Amino acid sequence: MDSLPKQLKGLIGPSILNADLSKLADESRRLLDAGADYLHLDVMDGHFVPNLTIGHPVIKCLRKNIPKVYFDAHMMVAKPEQWIEEMAGAGVNQYTFHIESTPTENIPNIIRKIKEADMKVGIGIKPKTDINVISEFINDIDVVLIMTVEPGFGGQKFMGDMMEKIRWLRKTYPQLLHIEVDGGVNMKTINDCAEAGANMIVSGSALIESKQPNKDMEQMRQLIDESLKSKKFNIQLTNDQHCSH
Secondary structure, three states, X not given: OOOOOOOOOOEEXXXXXXXXXXXXXXXXXXXXHOOOOEEEEEEEEOOOOOOEOOOHHHHHHHHHHOOOOXXXXXXXXXXXXXXXXXXXXXXXXXXXXXXXXXXXXXXXXHHXXXXXXXXXXXXXXXXXXOHHHHHHHHHHOOEEEEEOOOOOXXXXXXXXXXXXXXXXXXXXXXXXXXXXXXOOOOOOOHHHHHHHOOOEEEEOHHHHOOOOHHHHHHHHHHHHHHHHHOOOOOOOOOOOOOOOO
């Protein structure tokens, strides 16, 4: 897909940070050919989180090689307003920043600047952050990202108690909100995410190391769509269930 669907459905975005970064374009194509709906790009600045990863120059090069895929930039940075123009220029479609990274009074201005740069707006929530802090911004954004591990650290266990945040969001905003989950999502934990009401799934090593990523992604999507259509949520899905790349 090259844009965010207006109606809810299951979408799978591999986190390519877990891939062989020396072959980033090839690895991205492999995952897209296997059925990925979008690519999740982890950007870390060494301040908001202790690690450093890729930045807009690498994303710009990746965009030249992969022109028509939805790029979701997960901005784990201390000054999210600083990188909006650079990421837009690099070809990013969705700019997801953390609510903990900036004073609350700055958030409306950041949202406005992201929209002016023609990107979708996502806000991320760390595990220890109360979900209610995002309520006042819901109507102005496209995606809420629920972290099921602490951002910036690899190899953590999936935090199943974060599903309560997803349940609250989906119950409160059933038709309007894309809910993304990131951290420890694999074939064992996807069912928890689907049952809670998430529709955008970020998965790293589970998909990259899988011997059958196509089957795994299709199963993930199927679980999400079945949950969204169930009596619990009763969300009407579109006929063209999944966009082509």
